Amino acid sequence: MKQKLIGELVFLLFILGAFGQKLTSSKSFISKKSQLQHDFQKFKKTYGKSYDSDEHESYRFNVFVENIKEADALNNQSTSAKFGITQFTDITKEEFLNIYANSKISTEDSFDSYLQNTSSTDIQVENQIDPPQTWDIRINGPGKLQPIVNQGGCGSCWAFAVTTAVENQYSINQNLNINLSEQQQVDCVYKRDGCQGGWFPDAYNYVQKIGLTTEDKYPYTGQYGQCRAQQMNQFYKISGFVNLPNDHSAIKQALVSKGAVSVGVDCRLWAQYTSGIFDIDPIYPELNKAATIIGYGPNYWLIRNTWGTAWGEQGHIRIANQKRNTVLTKYSFQPYL
Numbered sequence: 492m493k494q495k496l497i498g499e500l501v502f503l504l505f506i507l508g509a510f511g512q513k514l515t516s517s518k519s520f521i522s523k524k525s526q527l528q529h530d531f532q533k534f535k536k537t538y539g540k541s542y543d544s545d546e547h548e549s550y551r552f553n554v555f556v557e558n559i560k561e562a563d564a565l566n567n568q569s570t571s572a573k574f575g576i577t578q579f580t581d582i583t584k585e586e587f588l589n590i591y592a593n594s595k596i597s598t599e600d601s602f603d604s605y606l607q608n609t610s611s612t613d614i615q616v617e618n619q620i621d622p623p624q625t626w627d628i629r630i631n632g633p634g635k636l637q638p639i640v641n642q643g644g645c646g647s648c649w650a651f652a653v654t655t656a657v658e659n660q661y662s663i664n665q666n667l668n669i670n671l672s673e674q675q676q677v678d679c680v681y682k683r684d685g686c687q688g689g690w691f692p693d694a695y696n697y698v699q700k701i702g703l704t705t706e707d708k709y710p711y712t713g714q715y716g717q718c719r720a721q722q723m724n725q726f727y728k729i730s731g732f733v734n735l736p737n738d739h740s741a742i743k744q745a746l747v748s749k750g751a752v753s754v755g756v757d758c759r760l761w762a763q764y765t766s767g768i769f770d771i772d773p774i775y776p777e778l779n780k781a782a783t784i785i786g787y788g789p790n791y792w793l794i795r796n797t798w799g800t801a802w803g804e805q806g807h808i809r810i811a812n813q814k815r816n817t818v819l820t821k822y823s824f825q826p827y828l
């Protein structure tokens with residue numbers, strides 16, 4: 492992958508150069524271009540993409556080339572993360588941000604006043620353990636996690652993050668292996684379309700009052716529909732949820748002793764992420780995505796995402812924990828039964 496990206500980078504620099512000066516080596520130009528076209532065909536096959544017309548296909552190819560260029564620039568900026576071809580390489584930055592980075596609450600001020608209106612308790616985590624150097628719920632527990640899913644083209648990351656944490660709580664406390672419904676949250680938590688984003692306090696309040704039915708009773712469609720919760724009869728509830736203190740050690744302790752933590756992150760530069768520790772600092776981090784912290788290492792947080800297992804490190808991203816590139820420690824929540 493790295494080798495290929497270097498090849499493509501050379502090609503892109505070549506194109507850029509070609510605008511400013513006469514094309515001197517048309518042979519190498521053709522071979523690099525055909526390499527990109529080859530990569531694009533492979534990309535289409537890997538991700539099952541097809542386009543309804545030649546114009547559309549050629550438009551998507553140009554977007555693909557732009558995204559490879561951005562991936563190369565990010566590879567340049569990062570010391571440890573790798574960027575390259577993902578399922579998002581044929582969509583524009585705007586499309587990506589609209590669908591995947593559109594949480595309704597994006598400024599700290601509005602979030603803080605929002606939080607005051609919820610029933611979340613800001614409890615202190617007892618300093619009873621020294622958190623280990625590394626942790627991974629998949630290996631160390633507590634409890635189990637269901638397989639990684641793909642939210643598709645619906646901005647429902649928040650609902651998936653909520654089911655992940657609540658399922659983990661049922662596994663820890665009642666030894667239950669269940670898949671809970673995201674679709675119920677998309678349809679029922681708001682009076683508006685839950686595919687347009689949502690947020691933890693609203694969703695956890697809903698799970699506390701009404702509860703969630705299972706995935707097989709209320710399956711995921713990835714589209715907003717009429718709420719059907721009143722037709723269901725068995726709900727899994729929580730007793731409450733905590734807005735964890737804005738402190739790395741407290742979050743580590745909560746994770747190790749009590750399970751998965753829901754978290755607000757900034758995913759604007761995640762589209763072409765393929766592996767490694769993400770360490771690029773957006774200057775003004777914003778809150779635009781919900782995910783789950785399931786572990787950490789000496790210098791990173793291990794984040795579980797909902798873009799399928801083909802994205803990132805089998806569906807996960809590791810994020811440098813010494814940087815400002817997420818708002819991780821501020822917007823972290825944990826439900827309890």
Ligand SMILES: *[C@@H]1O[C@H](CO)[C@@H](O)[C@H](O)[C@H]1NC(C)=O
Nearest residue numbers: 500503560563564565567568
């Ligand atoms: C990568 O970094 C090198 C050296 O700083 C620079 O010359 C090159 O233009 C950069 N490439 C991209 C795509 O940003």
Ligand SMILES: *[C@@H]1O[C@H](CO)[C@@H](O)[C@H](O)[C@H]1NC(C)=O
Nearest residue numbers: 601602603604605606607608
């Ligand atoms: C919080 O509640 C206060 C008083 O009820 C209200 O004025 C304010 O708009 C609410 N804030 C949010 C973000 O909902």
Ligand SMILES: *[C@@H]1O[C@H](CO)[C@@H](O)[C@H](O)[C@H]1NC(C)=O
Nearest residue numbers: 637638639640668669670706
């Ligand atoms: C939960 O859903 C996944 C598919 O996303 C499936 O593989 C798994 O077996 C399900 N678990 C249960 C307990 O139904």
